[in-house]
Amino acid sequence: MRAIWKGAVSFGLVSVPVKLYAATESHDISFRQVHAKDGGRIKYQRVCSIDGEEVAYADIAKGYETDDGQMVILSEDDFAELPASSSREISVEKFVPREQIEPMWLEKSYYLEPDKAAAKPYALLREALKEADRVAVVTVSLRSRMTTAVLRVRDDVIVMQTMMWPDEIRQPDFGGLDAADMDVKPQELKMAKMLVETLAGDYDPSEYDDDYQEALEALVRAKLEGGEVQHLEQPKPTGGEVVDLLAALQKSVAAAKSSRGEEAAEATGSGEEAEAEEPEEKPARKSPARKTAAKAPAKKTAAKKAPAKKAAQSTSKKPAAKKTARKAS
Incomplete structure (x- = not known):
């Protein structure tokens, strides 16, 4: 087992350093909601009921809804102002007869293990509880909230059981259960007592099996x-982020292609002339990268002189190309 809390039990001037362990665990098989067709897990989105948009965790706050439908939103600063306790002390308030503790008040159970150096005071408290046949009512801070609990002895181990607050116990309000309204006949009561005596015995947990759990497993x-x-x-x-990113990339590629096309049009002309001369411009762009000799531009000049009709209609950049060829020659 792994300790979930460390502190000390204090009663009077005695302090017993202890570790806290969860005393119970659930063996129920947990299920996931899945798609019956392929077994895929079902996911849930955090959607605002007003605008219908998905809400990020960072934008989620805690709210208290009143009976008339109004919502009180609490921020982290609001919670920071609430009284919180980080004490590591299990303080014994009083020792009371164990029959005074109603089982319905008990909530969760924890084992207390003493530190090696605190074995003697731990045993002292354990034996005192046994001899007095009492339980210790204590206050303890768990998860930053103060709560009440009781210490009792079970199999030579001190067990701490947290308790519900008094206002958390609901009061039964059923009609027709008053003893004055019930006519119980003496013979019926006698037979009921006989049934009780017939089924009387001691509780042995090994006599009971969770047959549903076993069958499910x-x-x-x-x-x-x-x-x-x-x-x-x-x-x-899936999701909005991925779709938006893909759309942004597609737009970027389209913009880059469009930008390159505009530059080519400005360099060679527009319309059909630009399309006709585009294959001849490609070798000219590659030649500087190869660092060829002065003969390469000469070929380029000869190629451009071939279409005589187009030479008269060329743009202002064609004379610049001729000048470049002369300089290279």
């Missing part, structure tokens, strides 16, 4: 052994 195990399982595929990426 057997069912799951049989399906696993029989190969009745779903091999889950990798979930497809």
Whole structure:
């Protein structure tokens, strides 16, 4: 077991350093909601009921709704002002007869383990509780909230059981249960007592089995052994962020292509002339990268003189190309 809390039990001038362990655990099989067709897990979105938009965790606050539908929103600063306790002390308030503690008040149970150096005062408190046949009512701070609890002895181990607050216990309000309204006949009462005596005995937890849990585990195990399982595929990426990113990338690529096309049009002309001369411009762009000799521009000049009709209609940049060829020659 792993300790979930460390502190000390204090009664009078005695302090007993202890560790706290959860005394109970649930063995229920937990299920997930899945798609019956392929076994995929069902996901839930945090959607605002007013604007219908998905809400990020950072934008979620705690709210208290009144009976008439009004909402009081509390911030982290509001909670910071509330009285909170970080004490590591289990303070014994009084020792009371154990029959005065109603079982309904008890909530969660924890084992207390003493530190090695505190074994003697731990044993002292344990034996005192046994001899007095009492339980210790204590106050303790768990999860920054002060609560009441009782210390009792179970199998030579001190157990701490947290308790509900008095206003958390509901009062029964049923009609027709008053003894004055019930006519119980002596013979009926006698037979009821006989039934009680017939079924009287001591409680032995080993006599009771969770047959539903055992049957459920057997069912799951049989399906696993029989190969009745779903091999889950990798979930497809979905969500607004991915879609927006993809759209942004597509727009960026389109813009880059468009930008390159405009530059080519400015360099060679517009319309059909630009399309006709585009294949000839590509070797000219590659030649500087190769660092060729002066003969390469000469070829380029000859190629541009071939279409005589187009030379008269060329833009102002064609004379610049001729000048470049002369300089290279």
